[in-house]
Amino acid sequence: MMTNNAIEVIGLTKRVSDAGGELTILDDIRFSVAMGESLAITGASGSGKSTLLGLMAGLDVPSQGKVNVLGTDLFSLDEDGRAKFRASHVGFVFQSFQLLPNLTALENVMLPLELAGHDAEAPALEALAEVGLEHRLHHYPSTLSGGEQQRVSLARAFISRPALLFADEPTGSLDVVTGARIIDLMFRLHQDHRTTLVLVTHDPNLAKRCQRVVEIHAGRLASAEIA
Structure with missing residues (x-):
């Protein structure tokens, strides 16, 4: 059943076992993300923020808890x-x-639609023009800069x-100037397409661009505030 929340994280817990015993990576995380909202997940390295993002996307399975995305229980x-x-x-x-x-750049962008069985070339050309790369269509990644x-x-x-x-960490591999340009572009696309944006970052300036910040500390929710 659809709600005005894009994502609902309910009692999310992730544990793993190693030679030293059981390790809790995330412990009873609870919050929601509204439709169209921009949310930053922050925290120190090793705090569990990337694990949380992977669970929210259904790339990993929790030990306990639920993630509802667009009204669908991912782990059902x-x-x-x-x-x-x-x-x-x-x-x-x-x-x-x-x-x-x-x-090539064009082929990389076409891939998601091709895998879904859709015509991809025209939308890919439009998408690359939207990010200012219509002149780099047939270049391979090795010939593109990090920003490109x-x-x-x-x-x-x-x-x-x-x-x-x-x-x-969308700007983690980029220099400061290039990273700032990428962030401006990402937020413009987020606004133009009314996409719900959830990002992981250790950069406080990037977090401030989001409408809300969730901070993870040692696997637990430390705060969830408006930036």
Whole structure:
């Protein structure tokens, strides 16, 4: 059943076992994200914020708790079901860009729609023009700068007009000036397409660009405030 929340995180807990015993990475996390909202997840390295993002996207399975996304209980779906749900509703931007090196910029952006069985070239051309890369269509990732690769990643993330965009340290591999340009572009696309944006960052200036900040400390929710 649809609500005005895009995401509801309910009692989310993640534990793993190692040689030293059981380790709790996340402990009883609870919050929601409204439709169209921008939310930053912050915290020190190792606090569990990237694990939380992966669980919210259904890339990992919790030890306890639920994540409702667009009214769907993610963990009521099997792995294939979650993958199909992501393909239909979710875009991703990663620190390491995650571009396929043997594909051109155009081919990388076309890939999500092609995998879904849709015509992809015209939307990919439009998406690359939207990020200012219409002159770099046939370049391979190795011939693109870090900023250009991240713009290709943004175009790929937005090509299917996702309801949700997850970004994990999207400027972590970029210099300050290039990172600022990428952030401006990401927030413009977020606003233009009315996408719900959830990003992980250790950068307080980036967090301030979001409407709300969730802070994770040692696996627990430390605060959830308006930035």
